Amino acid sequence: MTPTPTDSLSIELYDQPGHLIRRAQQIAVSMFFEALGRDVTPVQYAILRMLQERPGIDQVTLAHEVALDTSTTAEIAARLETKGWILREVLPRRQRRLVLTPAGEAVLARLVPGLLDMNRGLLQRLDEDERAEFMRLLRKFVQLNNDQSRAPMRSAIGVEGKPLVL
Numbered sequence: 777m778t779p780t781p782t783d784s785l786s787i788e789l790y791d792q793p794g795h796l797i798r799r800a801q802q803i804a805v806s807m808f809f810e811a812l813g814r815d816v817t818p819v820q821y822a823i824l825r826m827l828q829e830r831p832g833i834d835q836v837t838l839a840h841e842v843a844l845d846t847s848t849t850a851e852i853a854a855r856l857e858t859k860g861w862i863l864r865e866v867l868p869r870r871q872r873r874l875v876l877t878p879a880g881e882a883v884l885a886r887l888v889p890g891l892l893d894m895n896r897g898l899l900q901r902l903d904e905d906e907r908a909e910f911m912r913l914l915r916k917f918v919q920l921n922n923d924q925s926r927a928p929m930r931s932a933i934g935v936e937g938k939p940l941v942l
Contacts, residue, residue, distance in 0.1 A: 804898060811894035812887055819844065821891075823852055824884055827862060827876045835864070835872040840930035848927075856880070 789795055808818050816824070822842045827833070830841065839849035853874060856862045861880035865873040876884070899907045922928045 807894050807897060811890040811897070816883065816887065819848075820852060820856060821887065823849070823856065824861065824876065824880055827874055828881070828884055831875050832873050834867065835874055838874060839927070843922075843925060843927050843929035845927040 805818055808821075812821075819842075823838065823844075826838060826841050830838075833841070835849055835853055836846055838853070839846045842849070844852075850872075853862060853864055853872070857864050859879075861877055861883055863875050863877055865875075867873050899910065902910060
């Protein structure tokens with residue numbers, strides 16, 4: 777049977793990976809705010825966490841590590857500095873070195889229990905093997921499609937401390 781023109785244009789919305797990824801992002805952000813409140817956004821958390829892991833990195837390297845464009849990273853860093861959570865030190869050639877303040881460290885320490893609960897909650901309906909497989913495939917998807925992002929991650933560290941393999 778030959779598909780009619782309307783059949784060939786009909787694609788089930790929930791069979792489209794892009795739509796499901798968008799929905800998964802909505803769910804993850806909603807659960808983040810429910811578990812952790814609204815003092816810190818998921819992107820701010822990523823920046824704070826990277827600065828905890830790599831104290832003193834410059835703002836451009838930070839942008840590459842968390843896969844953000846440099847202007848967005850600069851705006852967020854300025855907001856975090858205003859909150860007193862990071863310090864930005866101007867280096868030669870207008871680069872900025874970033875470090876967490878004790879207040880920033882305290883924010884991260886306060887977030888960890890809720891973040892662990894949130895991560896468990898995100899995947900709790902999957903059994904242990906499904907969780908491991910989901911995370912493996914998600915990491916693989918992100919790594920294989922990194923160059924498609926408007927701000928690809930450029931890191932020697934990669935995901936979970938493993939070298940980024942593209």
